[in-house]
Amino acid sequence: xxxxxxxxxxxxxxxxxxxxxxxxxxxxxxxxxxxxxxxxxxxxxxxxxxxxxxxxxxxxxxxxxxxxxxxxxxxxxxxxxxxxxxxxxxxxxxxxxxxx
Numbered sequence: 001x002x003x004x005x006x007x008x009x010x011x012x013x014x015x016x017x018x019x020x021x022x023x024x025x026x027x028x029x030x031x032x033x034x035x036x037x038x039x040x041x042x043x044x045x046x047x048x049x050x051x052x053x054x055x056x057x058x059x060x061x062x063x064x065x066x067x068x069x070x071x072x073x074x075x076x077x078x079x080x081x082x083x084x085x086x087x088x089x090x091x092x093x094x095x096x097x098x099x100x
Contacts, residue, residue, distance in 0.1 A: 048085035
């Protein structure tokens with residue numbers, strides 16, 4: 001089995017939604033997928049927190065305006081409608097964890 005995390009007991013996978021997908025992509029292949037550029041180029045999306053438009057350039061990225069964390073999985077990387085949002089508290093939790 002690969003190290004993508006799809007066999008994890010946490011329930012997430014490449015077709016999960018919301019925070020579950022964001023966490024899945026962050027963990028996929030030891031975090032390498034999250035920082036990889038999207039293969040077809042950036043997706044034009046609207047932040048699901050503040051509504052501002054931005055380019056999603058990697059599989060996981062924060063909104064430049066508010067920091068809301070969004071992700072798309074590799075099988076759906078060309079579909080802007082497949083971009084998922086981790087929720088309002090996720091960005092704050094991630095920033096707090098980074099300070100520890």
